[in-house]
Amino acid sequence: MSTLSVLDAARESPQTTAVVNVRQLISFGELAERVRERMRALSVLDEDGRAREPARLVALTSDECLDTLECILALLELGRPFLPVHPRLTVPEREQLLAALPISWAIQALPGGQHQLERRQASQDEHADRLLRSTPQLAGLATSGTSGATRVALLSRRAFLAAAEASAKNLGWHSADRWLLCLPLAHIGGLSVVTRCLLARRAIVLPERQPGIRSVHRLANAILQGLPTLMSLVPTQVHGLLELEPRFHMPERVRAILTGGAAASLQLLAASAERGWPVLTSYGLTEACSQVATQRLGTTNLGQLGAGLPLPGLRVRLRAGIIHVAGPTLLSGYLGDMGGPNLDANGELQTRDLGRFDAEGNLHVLGRVDDLIISGGENVAPWEVEPVLESCPGVLEACVFGVPDARWGEAVAAALRVHPGDVEQLLAGVERECQSRLAAFKRPRFYACTSQFIQGLTGKLDRRATALGLRSQLRATPLVDQ
Numbered sequence: 001m002s003t004l005s006v007l008d009a010a011r012e013s014p015q016t017t018a019v020v021n022v023r024q025l026i027s028f029g030e031l032a033e034r035v036r037e038r039m040r041a042l043s044v045l046d047e048d049g050r051a052r053e054p055a056r057l058v059a060l061t062s063d064e065c066l067d068t069l070e071c072i073l074a075l076l077e078l079g080r081p082f083l084p085v086h087p088r089l090t091v092p093e094r095e096q097l098l099a100a101l102p103i104s105w106a107i108q109a110l111p112g113g114q115h116q117l118e119r120r121q122a123s124q125d126e127h128a129d130r131l132l133r134s135t136p137q138l139a140g141l142a143t144s145g146t147s148g149a150t151r152v153a154l155l156s157r158r159a160f161l162a163a164a165e166a167s168a169k170n171l172g173w174h175s176a177d178r179w180l181l182c183l184p185l186a187h188i189g190g191l192s193v194v195t196r197c198l199l200a201r202r203a204i205v206l207p208e209r210q211p212g213i214r215s216v217h218r219l220a221n222a223i224l225q226g227l228p229t230l231m232s233l234v235p236t237q238v239h240g241l242l243e244l245e246p247r248f249h250m251p252e253r254v255r256a257i258l259t260g261g262a263a264a265s266l267q268l269l270a271a272s273a274e275r276g277w278p279v280l281t282s283y284g285l286t287e288a289c290s291q292v293a294t295q296r297l298g299t300t301n302l303g304q305l306g307a308g309l310p311l312p313g314l315r316v317r318l319r320a321g322i323i324h325v326a327g328p329t330l331l332s333g334y335l336g337d338m339g340g341p342n343l344d345a346n347g348e349l350q351t352r353d354l355g356r357f358d359a360e361g362n363l364h365v366l367g368r369v370d371d372l373i374i375s376g377g378e379n380v381a382p383w384e385v386e387p388v389l390e391s392c393p394g395v396l397e398a399c400v401f402g403v404p405d406a407r408w409g410e411a412v413a414a415a416l417r418v419h420p421g422d423v424e425q426l427l428a429g430v431e432r433e434c435q436s437r438l439a440a441f442k443r444p445r446f447y448a449c450t451s452q453f454i455q456g457l458t459g460k461l462d463r464r465a466t467a468l469g470l471r472s473q474l475r476a477t478p479l480v481d482q
Contacts, residue, residue, distance in 0.1 A: 002199045004138075004157060006073045007032050009201050020178060020205040020226045021066050028201065031073070037113050038074035044117060045080060045105055056104035056122050056132070057140055057335075058082045061094075062185040064206060067109040072185065072194060081137040083152065086186040086457045097142060100336035101152060102128045123336075128154075131333045138195075140335055141188055143286040152335040153286050155188075160195045162328035163289035166311040167196060170294055171230065171256055178203040180228035182219055182237070184457060189232050189261060192290040215459075216240035220248055229253050234261040234460040235268055236453075238279065239397065242271050250277045256297060258282050262460040263365065263383065265397065266303045267390045273300050283307035283365045287349055289329040292316060293363040306364030316363060317348075323355045323365070324348045371463065373402035375410045378441040385412065385442055392433050394418055394426040399453060401467040403446060403474065414444035415453065415470045423449050431477060446474035 002008070006028065009018070014029030026034075045058060058075060062068045062084040075082045083101065085094060098106065102125055106118040131137070131154050138157045142150050179197050181204050183190035197204045205226035210218050219237060222228070231254065238259055241248050250257075257272075260282035272279040281301050282294040293316065295301050295308035310316040314327035326348040333343075343349055354366040366383050373380040382400035389398035397417040402410035418426060427447055434443045448470040456462040 002201060004076050004160070004195060004198055006035050006198060007077060009198065013201050016201060017178075017203040019066065019069065020203055020228075022206070022208045023225055026066075031070070034070050034113070035073045035077060038070045038109075038115075039077055041113060041115055042071075042074055042078065042107070045078065056102050059085050059098055059101075059103045059106040059120075061085045061087055061106075061108040063087045064181050064183075064185060064190065065109075065209065066206060067111055067113075068185060069181075069194065069204070069206070070113075071107065071109040071115070072191075073198070076138070076198075079136070081132065081139060081154075083140045083142070084186040084191065086142075086184055088457055097150060097152075099123065101125075101140070102132070102335070125336070127333070128335045131335065134332065137332065139191060141191070141286050142186065143188075153331040154333055154335050155286075155289050156332050159289045159329045159331070160192070161199070162313060163192065163291065164196045164199045166313050166329065167192075167291055167294075168200065169312045171297055173200050173202060174229065174255070177230055178205050178226065178228045180205045180207070180222055180226060180231040182207055182222060183232055183234070183459070186457070188284070188286045188290045189234075193232060216244060220244060223251065223254070227251075227253065230256050230258075232258045232260070235259055235264045236262075236455055236459050236461060238264070238268055238272065238277075242268070242275075243396075250275065254278065256280055258291075258294065260284050260291070260307075263367075265390050266387050267396075269302050273302060281305065281307050283353075283363060285325075285351060285353075287331045287351075288314070288325050288327070289331075292325055304358075304362075306358065306362045308363065309361055310363060315348075318355055318357070319350075321354050321356070321366075322369065323351045323353045323363070325351065371401075373400075373410050373412055375402065375405070375412055375441055376408040380412055380442050385414070385438065385444070388434060388437050389414055389416065389430060389444075392426075392430045394421065395430065397453060397461075399461060399463055399466050400444065401463065403467075403471065405445075411445045412442065413446040413448070413467070413471075413474055415448045415450060415466055417451065417453050418449050420451065427477070444477065446476055448473040448475070 009028045010032035016028050017025050018028040018031040019026040058080050060082050102122040103120050104122045108116040136157045140152045140154045179193050181193045205228045207222035257279045264281050280295040282291050284291040293307045293310045295305050317324050352369045356364050371382050385400045386398040395416050399415040403413045405411035454462045454465040
């Protein structure tokens with residue numbers, strides 16, 4: 001098996017392309033020399049002696065650029081577990097995240113091999129100390145829980161190796177494969193691209209920095225110019241490519257577009273299939289080092305396959321409808337005082353996601369337990385209402401949530417992402433469709449129309465922020481009583 005070492009990769013395949021950066025091809029041999037320079041610059045990290053500081057993380061402000069990538073590879077060589085920090089965090093958000101963690105150094109990679117280094121006083125945490133000493137760890141990754149509070153999941157090198165192996169058993173590797181890195185490195189979807197490609201000795205495609213250019217155009221340019229064959233996108237990014245004018249044509253060399261992080265709507269799946277795009281749905285979470293279930297390569301999904309089959313080596317079961325996951329890709333534990341439960345006695349992680357299996361064994365993820373709306377004593381599942389709304393002409397995307405109601409406890413509300421136009425006519429059509437297809441207690445009583453939903457740092461829909469931001473724009477609709 002290959003190692004998580006760019007220096008080993010350079011010895012094995014020095015001329016093989018490792019990075020495509022603004023139409024520049026960088027071989028593993030060249031990349032290794034860049035990483036050696038980074039390692040020399042980061043030698044200060046060990047000035048206190050590793051024996052006295054074995055259980056500390058290095059915080060790294062990360063974006064999808066060559067400088068950050070080199071820094072991550074250098075930390076892998078040095079054996080230093082790290083916490084990638086999203087560059088869009090404000091200073092107070094960054095400090096709140098780092099203050100509760102055993103962080104010894106904070107780094108920001110700068111162009112030309114330079115670094116901005118900050119020595120920090122690491123917090124004392126016996127639980128974190130045990131986790132960091134227990135097995136070689138690779139990274140701590142911040143992830144939002146159902147309450148909205150941030151947690152930091154600690155993932156081992158062994159977990160990343162197992163996750164990459166499981167992914168490869170589904171997709172395989174072709175000699176000319178290149179994987180587009182267009183998700184934040186501070187999230188598992190982005191960091192997994194780095195580890196998969198490093199282990200497979202395949203190239204990473206970095207999007208060009210283009211100030212003033214919309215992110216979807218930057219993405220389209222990277223696909224056309226960087227010649228990737230594989231990519232991981234959140235549904236919002238796929239939506240953006242589908243909506244581009246003039247029409248965007250996906251190159252035939254692209255053999256898989258993994259989409260996850262949020263549910264792919266039936267509308268998105270149908271539009272992708274109509275264009276022949278190889279979109280593969282997936283379900284995963286940070287705590288499982290990315291993918292848990294993925295649609296198999298070469299299949300077309302119009303919704304009937306759900307998130308696909310569990311990946312080899314992972315065990316997925318339902319208990320009271322809640323998804324539980326076990327396998328070698330799971331986290332070692334949570335860090336800091338903002339964590340949550342670790343694995344149970346059976347080695348399983350209980351998610352907060354509801355699901356079901358179909359007769360073929362495909363996992364269908366229904367939604368979050370905490371997203372359920374209780375209106376007049378009836379349970380209303382947003383994932384039952386949203387497909388009805390999204391099937392209506394003019395509705396691009398729907399976000400259903402509950403709002404406080406004196407009579408019903410909660411009332412069903414819907415935010416609709418639409419193109420500018422006759423909103424009154426659009427809502428009239430939506431109401432007619434809801435009356436014919438939904439029970440009265442499931443029908444939205446309030447609507448808000450917008451051209452853009454609020455997205456989180458990963459680019460996926462931020463359901464809570466969208467609901468909160470549009471609450472003041474909700475307008476009542478004349479519906480029959482429950």
